[in-house]
Amino acid sequence: MIVCMSESGTSTTPYDSLGGEAAVRRFVDRFYDLMESEPEYSALRAMHAPDLAPMRRSLAGFLTGWLGGPRQWFEENVGVCVMSAHAALPITAETSRQWTDAMARALTESNIDADLAARMNDAFEKMAGGMSRMAANRDN
Ligand code: HEM
Structure with a gap:
């Protein structure tokens, strides 16, 4: 988890x-709206179920805990590793x-702080890169 220091020095x-x-819901909804509406994400859209509502809830819940907020998703998904x-x-x-x-577009268009968005994008690129390498190793 990324921890930031506020101006008063408290974490x-x-x-x-x-x-x-509200901010997590906004950028996660924007992410799935882009996935649904932009032809350049059609291959990604096709991998998902027709109804994206459960994914909107699940990704928002996961990212809430991952970002240091309430951990309900992790309590409801004990032992689930997002990579696995x-x-x-x-x-x-x-x-x-x-x-x-x-996701990078969703963060920008939702006015997430640019430094924090850059750190999140960095982490997402590592996770997503690992996921595609796992699939490539499995299918070889
Ligand atoms: C590498 C690119 C990725 C692809 C192609 C992808 C694709 C998918 C698909 C197809 C599903 C299942 C959707 C369904 O059942 O309809 C899913 C679920 C999910 N993904 Fe990803 N994903 C990717 C990266 C990520 C990353 C980087 C994260 C975390 C930051 C993430 C978090 C999740 C979560 C939390 C779920 C829901 C799990 C559940 O509730 O069962 N995904 N993803």
Whole structure:
């Protein structure tokens, strides 16, 4: 988890600095809106179920805990590793790039602080790159 220092010197979480529940909901909704509406993300969209509502809730819940906010998602998904949850999916370098590109756009368009967004994008690129390499190793 990334921990930030506030101006008063006390530590705060990325979840608090980016604006809490409403901000996470805003950028996660923007991410799935882009996935649904932009043809350049159609391969990524095609991997998901027709109804994205459960994913909107699950990704927002995961990222809330990951960013240092309430950990309800982790309490409801004890032992679930987000990397392993993707191990059986046919993720390619291209769908991995679509995911990180759509998320970077969603963060920018939701006015998330640029420094924090850059650190989040960095972490997402590492995770998404690992997911596509896991799939490539499995399928070779
Ligand atoms: C590498 C690119 C990625 C692709 C192609 C991808 C694709 C998917 C797909 C197809 C699902 C299942 C959707 C469904 O059942 O309809 C899913 C679920 C999920 N993904 Fe990803 N994903 C990627 C990266 C990530 C990353 C980087 C994260 C975390 C930051 C993440 C977090 C999640 C979560 C939390 C779920 C829901 C798990 C659940 O509730 O069962 N994904 N993803």
